[in-house]
Amino acid sequence: MNYYSDENDWQWLFRNGIDWDKIIPLYYKSFPTEDGFNSKEEVISFFEEILQNTGEWTGNAVAQRAAQLDKEGAGTVVDGRTIPGEALSALYKEAIELDAIGLPFPAELGGLGAPSTITLMLLAQLSRACLASSTQMAFFTSIGEMIHRFCDEETAQRLVPMIARGEISGSMCLTEPGCGSDLGMIKTSATPTEDGKYLLNGSKIFITNGGGGLGFVLARIKGDKEGLAGISMFLCEQNIPEKEGLNYSIAKNEEKMGMHGSFTTEVVYENSVATLVGEAGKGFKYMLHLMNEARIAVGMQALGTIEGSIGYAISYASEREQFGKPLTELPLMKRNLEDFTTERDALRALLVDTISHYDIFQRLDLKKQKSGDLSKEEEELLKESSLWTRKRTPLVKYYACEQATLLSQRAIQVLGGYGFMEEYPVERYHRDSFGPLLYEGTSQIQALMALKDIMKYAMKDPKRFFSNVLFKHPSKELLNGSSTQEKAFSSTHYKFKKNMVKLLVKCLRPDIGELFNPKSWASDENISELMEHAETLCQALSYMETARVLCEHANKDESRKDLFFRYQKLILPRLEAIYTDWSIR
Template identity: 30%
Template structure:
């Protein structure tokens, strides 16, 4: 029987089925030329060499040991709850496996949170958010479930740093921003309640002041979907004024598992959620049974503070999405170039080429758009930030969170289809990517909630006017001849967008909200196109490489051009013609693209 199996293996696996790559063969940073480009585009020049070294180390870790640990955690090593000790006392201890703990120590130790608040020793300055998000993009390619706790720790640190007292910063921010595996704290943000869900104003958890202890409250209630439930410290919304309905009566509190007097706080874990994906993060139903909480900032501003942290979490959600999209493309490309069917590798068939280029297109253009949005968010951290920057960020963040969440789901589906039946088998990473991606359309606001937030910032801050000005200024700066057709397209589409907004604002609330997602789609299409064309102009100007103009053309056709006769008689098959240059990130000369596009390559 063993001889028969050996014979079958030799005949079937030798040429037809891709052999798994060893971790030592992979580095998610080194194998991503677009990430190298974005690093140089968005990080200060003084950080480039240091960042390349750090991200190269992380790229090897996430492709190797972190990925192996993620697979184990997902299938065999999920977090578990030890509810009671041997005396029957409720200890609500959440236990994670040793490999997961090592991932936690490595990634926090690399400064994913710390360097936002502490100087990088080699550089003598803090990192911008874009650097932390480059790290998150790599981590999410292997373990988006762990990137959720990172997100929550970042959010907790943000809230304490911005609005906490000096005592709170000393007590908790120091731990949240530590790189020492023996002294760092993880954080969490607990909002969701059973009766409220996205309607945070319906929350019922109450906070009662403790007599004689200013700023100290007893919190009583339930948090129904509390992720990173075992975190040392959580930021929690609770109703501080029952006379004020909705979000106006909510205060923000810092709730540690262990109080400053070293006694355990009155927090109970009822159960861990049995989730579809992101199994690394323990999500739980939490009972606050008179838990001691410490007021953060002004009592009437709790929801306002948390909304700021929510913007940060939504960026992280977009980062997780593009990370999953990148991994889906990476796996599909490798499989397609190795898998042989009907006598040749399947990546030589036009239908497979179309699927692979579609994966690449969504991944690369959305990644560029996300980091362009992050550049706006980074500006908000400086003293020179303007009201326009704030309005723009509050519009772009939900737009990109919405789009990338949807694309992550679609990308993982496509990657599975390229793998065929093997893509549906749990020994491959593709099922885990598919399951992990599903939550990205739900976390930090569903598409409907995001659309309502977009409407709110348009009505309150006229963010759409800032958006329109940004795009008009951007296209006015495009000088290369290759960019001009897209400048004209954006001008035309902006006029349509402005007309549609004016029309919708006169309609009934039902009609307006019904059309909101269509409006959001138009806006994010325009923004993303402007980003990829800006990248294309930059790259062709500096390097003579017109490759990104091919992506711009494919994106414009996909999102803006209604093709006559369904495109069947008119498609030039750009993806097939330039397949190798696109997926291998090879240069396309300006002259070659000029011949294809019939545009003279002059400036």
């Protein structure tokens, strides 16, 4: 099985769902390039060849090893270090041979300089084969990208090539006992030394890949203010020349419900030497960059889980006979499988569109950070891509992860009793699906982030926000020759906006004459009432953004209209249930 070449939908999305016209000029200024590419088409063909190769690797070697990795685990902790087991070591070896680790790094740092889009698509392929494998691999590329972006040139030149060669990887060290999502409560301390370094003391828990060799650590410099404003970020390496032993140690590897093939560790710092990254007090800001990328990446992981579990369930159902027919021909099963594939394909389209916006954003944002020199055209493109990335990030993380857990459960039910047996992979997909549901911010955190964005928009320009709904009925658009899918989307979207405004008015209780004055209605009590509806609002926003993308794709290609209308049929009853909930609670 090749997870790219055997998937027509992925091939269509690669060629039509990614904005290559905007992305490629951000990576290649002119043709021919130093790498020998003579045109945009040659570059795209090269990227597609990468995905064909990784699709072959993940669809065979990685997928075939997944059960072994799940059974034997990631490895062991010995004398404060993590030691990868046989299966995980084999994954690393293959990734190095394929140059998969260095995909996003610049050529001068030992990488291939490929767009983020390619790395994120590979992550989905890996997750379809084995979620634990994708998690371990992600902490090579993401940490290398953070070093390149936020650390000095000497550090990047020293460490990123090592990561590209698979010699070290890293971790993001945020969570502490008792802190959870409230990072402002962090207790790990950083004490300045005379040579400009810092000594870290404290511990971090639930740290994925904590023994990879280095970590970005959130800590508070002694004497700095409480809360997020006093948090700084540090780079801490496990092996350093000035220390004979380990600079920090791994206390244990957690025993988890799922994702047995990934390390989840407790990291202990005892006068651990570290380097301040960027400016003091800006740690949370720097961490947000990785967290935003990570949330999109986790959405891709969840998509891979959906693809793996639903793909296996359909294959099983097509071969299994009951009542004289294949399961796929039994009416209820047929309908269920159609709904599952509709949601899978719709989510795939949403995520591909999102990573296209994200790729543009992160490339221009990096250029602005490194040189500060953007043209007027690039500034506009950065602003647009930033808005889409910000809007979509909590939605794709919420929607994909919730559906991965639900649809992997449904896959088990398709297999019946066999689905409950370890012999079949769907039980592993379901157990593993709870990881993405929880890490990088739970679904409820994502819902609150989406609500925060809505409130920020409403309070920044309430006149425009409310007028956009109250005075922009889609009737004109419905009469001006729009396509059938545009008319359907416009009508659905207008109904959503109207009901959302009703919800805001109901909870915030603005006086009629003070509708455009947010200070009069945005009290803590009113906001708290609105927060009760954050999750259903996030659901509705996710459905609308997905439908928007499917409508755009249908406008590009008639063959995509069927998916748009199947998705409309799927979400309309859900939206009506949400609107009812808003009106009665």
